[in-house]
Amino acid sequence: MxxxxxxxxxxxxxxxxxxxxxxxxxxxxxxxxxxxxxxxxxxxxxxxxxxxxxxxxxxxxxxxxxxxxxAGRGEGLDESDLYDDVRPALAALRGLGVRVIVAGNQTRRAGELLRALQLPVDLIATSGEWGVAKPHSQFFQRVLEVAQADPGGTLYVGDHPANDVFPAKASGLRVAHLRRGPWGHLWADDPDVVAAADWRIDNLTQLAEIVGA
Structure with a gap:
């Protein structure tokens, strides 16, 4: 589950x-x-x-x-940078009682900008804040610590085979590979990615179906 x-x-x-x-x-x-x-x-x-x-x-x-x-030309992040399915998908997951965490290879500043968007999630963290980045196994150990959940009950969702799919799987988490962005599209049908991913999705709204299955 x-x-x-x-x-x-x-x-x-x-x-x-x-x-x-x-x-x-x-x-x-x-x-x-x-x-x-x-x-x-x-x-x-x-x-x-x-x-x-x-x-x-x-x-x-x-x-x-x-x-x-x-120079005042640093990182920027606002509502227009979110994919259209993000808020509906996150809201649906929270409605199902799922703990939702956002954690990726970003800077401290990116973490601040993400939290300012007030997404319906339980926690937002970045590699810059944790001091460890994907694909290092310690990143996923930290994920499990903040998730307070068994690896088998934790699903990591990402587009990148080397940073998301393979290391998350090696750390015992379940994995959903998202066909989105250059990495997600180009490597979607790679045999190793197909073999490693527990689910392969095209839209974040499909996560609610996975949880409810």
């Missing part, structure tokens, strides 16, 4: 459109160019940050992030 559902952030509950557009603008390159580079690294199975390194060889991403914040 699923008692707790934990959702990834980027391309699970939020669109990454603005994130990548803002980086392209900051680096002074066409948005289409950076978007294409993101697609290239996704196809290679590399970390998304590699797209920034391709666009600007030798870039110090942490230093650039700080520079953007100082």
């Amino acid at each position: 699923i008692e707790t559902i934990v959702l990834d952030v980027g391309e699970t509950i939020t669109r990454d459109d603005r994130y990548w557009a803002s980086w392209a603008d900051w680096l002074g390159i066409p948005r289409h160019t950076l978007s294409a580079l993101v697609g290239a690294v996704v196809a290679r199975g590399q970390d998304n940050a590699e797209a920034l390194r391709l666009a600007r060889p030798g870039i110090d991403i942490a230093a650039e992030y700080d520079a953007r914040e100082t």
Whole structure:
């Protein structure tokens, strides 16, 4: 029985459109160019940050992030960044008595911005706040600690095979792979992803059906 559902952030509950557009603008390159580079690294199975390194060889991403914040061009997140199914899906899960947690590889600032949206969830946490990031097993151990639930009763939902599906499964959680965003679409039918995922979904509203089954 699923008692707790934990959702990834980027391309699970939020669109990454603005994130990548803002980086392209900051680096002074066409948005289409950076978007294409993101697609290239996704196809290679590399970390998304590699797209920034391709666009600007030798870039110090942490230093650039700080520079953007100082210049008033740092992270932004509001209601328009949420996928349309997020609030209905979360409300339905809460209505079923499921504990709902949002936890992904984001900064402390992203955590603050997410909490400001007042989503119908029990907890929002980021890797920047925890000091450990996916795919490290300690991230998922922390998930289980805050969930206060048995691994078999906890479902992790995400789009990324290497960061979500495989490590969550290895940590004993149930897994739903979401066909959303570049990673979700490109790797949806990969045999290893299909084998590892307990469920494969196209919309977050399907989670209520999983809980109620």
